[in-house]
Amino acid sequence: MKYHAMITGWGDDALAFLEDPDANFIIIFNDDAPPELADISVLHTKEELLAIPAKGDTVIICDKVFTITAIGDEAKSTLRTLGHCTLVFKGKDEPDRPGCIMLEGDDPLLVSDIKVEQTIEIF
16 A cells, blocks of 8 residues: 545535536645645545555545556655645546646546545555
């Protein structure tokens, strides 16, 4: 396992990006994020990143399974230092932005899946 964190909450505007089919992403952050960033983020416990995520790795979010199709260079460092990146569910071969991890899976992540005490894991 490369990473394991538990969702502790989310900001008022955090799930709007997931509901928008053109966006289809969530922003994650350690639960000590500044208020202006916490408002748009899914917050989680502060955990150590044990190894850098890579293309082909498995990501499990709230019991939904995804595969990393691309990862931006910035996401590799901000996940380690801040528990922060943007998880984009579009399955592209190139990251939308440097802080993005691109994911694809058989079942979409839904707003109703996001719950406190669910996990974000990378293998």
